[in-house]
Amino acid sequence: MESVLVTGATGFIGSRLVEILKERNYNITTLVRPGKHTKIETSEVVGDLTDSNLEFGDKTFDCVFHLASHTPLEKNVKVLEKVNLEGTKNLFKAIQDKTKSMIYISGLGVYGNPGESTIDETHPYNPDTNFVKIRLDAQKFLEEECKEKGINFATVHFGDVYGAEGWFYEMLIKRLQKKSFRLPGGGKYFKGFVNVDDAVGSTIAVYENKGFGESYIVADSTPVTFKEFVNFTADQIGAKHPGNVPNFLAKAALGSDLIKLLTTSMKASNQKISKIYQFKFPSYKEGIPSVISELKSKNLL
Numbered sequence: 281m282e283s284v285l286v287t288g289a290t291g292f293i294g295s296r297l298v299e300i301l302k303e304r305n306y307n308i309t310t311l312v313r314p315g316k317h318t319k320i321e322t323s324e325v326v327g328d329l330t331d332s333n334l335e336f337g338d339k340t341f342d343c344v345f346h347l348a349s350h351t352p353l354e355k356n357v358k359v360l361e362k363v364n365l366e367g368t369k370n371l372f373k374a375i376q377d378k379t380k381s382m383i384y385i386s387g388l389g390v391y392g393n394p395g396e397s398t399i400d401e402t403h404p405y406n407p408d409t410n411f412v413k414i415r416l417d418a419q420k421f422l423e424e425e426c427k428e429k430g431i432n433f434a435t436v437h438f439g440d441v442y443g444a445e446g447w448f449y450e451m452l453i454k455r456l457q458k459k460s461f462r463l464p465g466g467g468k469y470f471k472g473f474v475n476v477d478d479a480v481g482s483t484i485a486v487y488e489n490k491g492f493g494e495s496y497i498v499a500d501s502t503p504v505t506f507k508e509f510v511n512f513t514a515d516q517i518g519a520k521h522p523g524n525v526p527n528f529l530a531k532a533a534l535g536s537d538l539i540k541l542l543t544t545s546m547k548a549s550n551q552k553i554s555k556i557y558q559f560k561f562p563s564y565k566e567g568i569p570s571v572i573s574e575l576k577s578k579n580l581l
């Protein structure tokens with residue numbers, strides 16, 4: 281049985297990752313903050329990334345999946361640095377002699393603003409928000425340190441991940457129901473969405489196929505404008521199509537990094553990951569109805 285450590289396992293994507301790893305018979309350790317627990321039983325190590333003395337005792341791992349981070353909703357750059365960069369360094373210090381491999385989760389924001397062209401993994405990184413600069417610094421730190429220590433390393437850049445929790449449920453579905461959702465800047469920018477099952481499935485495929493020394497874009501095969509995606513979701517739940525909000529007002533409410541990341545057009549090719557992983561939901565048109573069914577079965581809709 282392979283042993284893995286998952287950080288961020290109490291979060292939206294991490295909790296799904298843990299469920300699927302369990303189904304695949306992995307022996308799972310999680311890093312959880314005090315008072316938190318994973319949804320399904322795992323071997324929990326209580327700790328916080330900001331602790332420079334993080335410890336995992338005599339545990340050893342075949343792979344560390346590092347998902348824990350603050351989201352771009354956090355506007356304080358010092359907090360972002362402390363958790364997303366210093367926290368990553370603290371984690372590395374604690375696991376450097378305990379793991380054979382590591383997979384770091386990041387987002388497509390690292391590619392900046394590629395305009396209307398479709399990008400792949402050869403596109404240069406061009407971070408243009410504090411949030412993404414810090415995430416890229418953490419990635420580069422891990423790349424270099426893992427190389428030096430002989431630890432296999434890969435980075436997975438997710439598109440916008442939707443599922444029955446996280447931003448899709450909390451910020452979109454609930455607000456569409458309450459008629460309080462607005463499209464920042466009109467929503468005509470393209471996004472690379474990915475259903476959480478495919479985000480998690482691809483990440484496991486990278487590990488199981490030993491796709492190390494590489495980075496992977498994980499978005500579905502159907503780039504779509506945010507407006508089309510939102511209106512399709514509204515139709516699925518019988519809500520009205522939302523109106524718009526100017527970017528400057530959205531930035532005042534949600535922070536400039538988040539709105540810049542959201543309103544930057546991003547069309548990304550999933551050709552590389554598709555060589556080792558077959559998407560369950562190649563398009564939001566199949567993925568959203570599945571999430572809606574899940575929400576209904578949990579009486580959340």
Ligand SMILES: NC(=O)c1ccc[n+]([C@@H]2O[C@H](COP(=O)([O-])OP(=O)(O)OC[C@H]3O[C@@H](n4cnc5c(N)ncnc54)[C@H](OP(=O)(O)O)[C@@H]3O)[C@@H](O)[C@H]2O)c1
Pocket residue numbers: 287288289290291292293294311312313316327328329330346347348349350351363367385386387388437438439440441442446447
């Ligand atoms: N959601 C998306 O659309 C998306 C897109 C691209 C990339 N990603 C990346 O995917 C990863 C997971 O995202 P998510 O949406 O699942 O995020 P999430 O729901 O906000 O979960 C974040 C996780 O990180 C943990 N965490 C935060 N600060 C920590 C700290 N100081 N010490 C230890 N753990 C800490 C949280 O623990 P608590 O439960 O204790 O708060 C939680 O388990 C992140 O790296 C994110 O940047 C997400």
